[in-house]
Amino acid sequence: MRATDLIPIGKLAARVGVSVSAVRFYEAKGLIRAGRNAGGQRRFVRSDVRRLSFVLIAQQLGFSIQEIGERLATLPEGRTPTAADWAKISASFRDALEERITRLTALRDRLDGCIGCGCLSLDKCALYNPDDRAARLGAGPRYLLGDRPGV
Template identity: 50%
Template sequence: MITSCTAEKVLTVGQLATRSGVAVTALHFYESKGLIHSTRSSGNQRRYPRETLRRVAVIKMAQRLGIPLSTIHAALQTLPVDRAPSVNDWQRLSAQWREDLNQRIDRLLALRDQLDGCIGCGCLSLQSCPLRNCNDELGEHGPGPQLLEPGGEATP
């Protein structure tokens, strides 16, 4: 006798958590933010379409890249809800995020390279500041650590 291998079409929250490697509480949070969706069983238990596994994988990858949840939400809204995101879907989403990631990488590299220098905070601690901010000249450029802000081209 030949038996067919058919996977369940829906997953419980526990099954989804186990398969995705994401805590049940995180899945509930994702659902509260509209990132994933469930239906309810007759016993009022959450049931997730199997396609949710790939959505959760996309969410996890985007979070690892440092993409804000609001941006992830906006991207997921462009995907069909009746199927798993495809390779083409992922390529489109990742292309949208690539430029932002490149800009953040550039900012992080600049921060790393300037980390041990003056941040232009305006503290006027001339005895301990490695670069003098005499007369708080950087204060003219705005509040906060001017040399660490994006576009912080001010020179002390």
């Protein structure tokens, strides 16, 4: 690898639109790896621009640093990821996003009805959750957590 293939931390931060301290944070979390030049300064590969951009997008979609790191760990070491590599990661995120969309849609559609919380304060509870049957399923808003009435 040529020295021109490597970029300093400040340039990486500027290209991605984050602070230098944010780059250090992502490095500490293992999402990117820096090499060091003869003077001990961090140098990153150019493909880290795309990696960090991916991290920022995934965070905006609600994924944790750990979830992002697990996906990034599937990328190849020692070479710039290809479009096929990124497509594989995107597919795994797509599945997780579809699941979240399904849960959010159910939440939206049931939020004004019984959520199986055990409050028994609404007139509807006698219909949706008689004798607080949802409590047998566990604590919390059982129906919003995915349990079904009457199960």
